[in-house]
Amino acid sequence: MHSGISPDTIPTSPSPLRERQAKRISILEAAGDVFCREGYAGANIDLVATEAGVSRQTVYNHYGDKEKLFIAVVRDLTERCNASIFATMATFPDRPNNLEDDLVAFALRMNRNCICNREGRLLHKLIQADGERYPELLTIWREQGPGRTWSAMAAHFARLAHAGYLVMDDPDLAAHHFVALVNAQLRTTFMLGEAPTEAEVTQSTRNGVRAFLRAYGKCRSAAPGETSSQGRHYHGN
Amino acid sequence: MHSGISPDTIPTSPSPLRERQAKRISILEAAGDVFCREGYAGANIDLVATEAGVSRQTVYNHYGDKEKLFIAVVRDLTERCNASIFATMATFPDRPNNLEDDLVAFALRMNRNCICNREGRLLHKLIQADGERYPELLTIWREQGPGRTWSAMAAHFARLAHAGYLVMDDPDLAAHHFVALVNAQLRTTFMLGEAPTEAEVTQSTRNGVRAFLRAYGKCRSAAPGETSSQGRHYHGN
DNA sequence: AGACAGTTGGACAGGCTTGTCTAATTTGTC
């Protein structure tokens, strides 16, 4: 999205094209923040321009319209989020060394790089708040994002089950339960669009993976409460 | 909230007071819908008045201000939601006959009466979209709602564990995992503020409770994939 | 130096919304 010119053709020279691109991006970022904070109706082009360090006219030159700007923001965020989701998905531990630790590490990468970061939180809130008004935008996101994400993750879990690490009937259901458990203790924070603490993320992830392994693990790990370092849950201290 | 006059003092006579109250409520409901659809900034008092079947001036007579109206809406929704949450919480199966079925029934009540119903979805979206702008409102909701809800549910799970039905270290964590699992397959629907199908709710709830019992049950139920009518997961057919 | 593309600040019309005011009207009560 932020390309148009490749870094090879024009190196680092402060050419006018490069500056134009920089402004374009700057506007997109500022617009993301403002739309997210104020909602579509409450967002103010003047504020976007100021926050982007650009004159209002430049915003109109680049994006033409408030609505077009909004659509550009959502499309950009969708693409960036999907890219990082699939990049992270490729690191799924298909051949885990230590199943629990590897799943925890994977879930942490996913949370940090795709869900709790700026793009993830912004997209989440924009879709939720103003998505209804643009059904086409919403279906694009829906099919391209969650749709592919769930089936990809389900495929990984199916592979893990086939290799004998887990036991499950429905890999898609397992994927939903995995994500739900891993984020179980972050829901209230998520809801307000805040960024959870690093410690909160670690704790929720670790606890979620342990519960997931008790539900889907092959050799049932120790139940919580039994004296086993694995079974005790994680408080982050 | 909708009181002010008790049903005893004035029976069912169409007194002017009663009509005034009816209009007051009508405005509150219409405002809830409009604020939720359009967001605070996009909401239009004329639209609220029309949708409430009332003149604009009446809205101002009752609530004085757009901001005051918004606050009244959120306060009302918060109170009503909390009331139904705690009413439902009282039906927690402390002495379950069939643990799985009773937990499923409880979770279904909670979902239907408190989370997926009109008030639940509206409050959820209002808090998420415009909550930031009114920190005091948000903390009231936070302390009075989720705070007390989690500890109440944790207490019930602790009781269940103490009675030998479940095994857990941290009842609060178990409560979070329970809710997360039960709603695992409804997340995408939730995010858009839509009302999930009855079938979707049933399916997600049943599957979630089964996974929960595999993770926290005492006598480990059959793993999924093993030939057992209990272990097979639910597709709603 | 001159052409040129992009940016800037400001002015400005048009539209929409909030909140107020007023006169007319309804509806129950005395």
Next chain:
DNA sequence: GACAAATTAGACAAGCCTGTCCAACTGTCT
């Protein structure tokens, strides 16, 4: 029937925001 309270429709000023237009400015390229 007269009175009081509430409601209604409409007009209205004030403010904000969008989107456009324009003249001046900056930097690069020829």
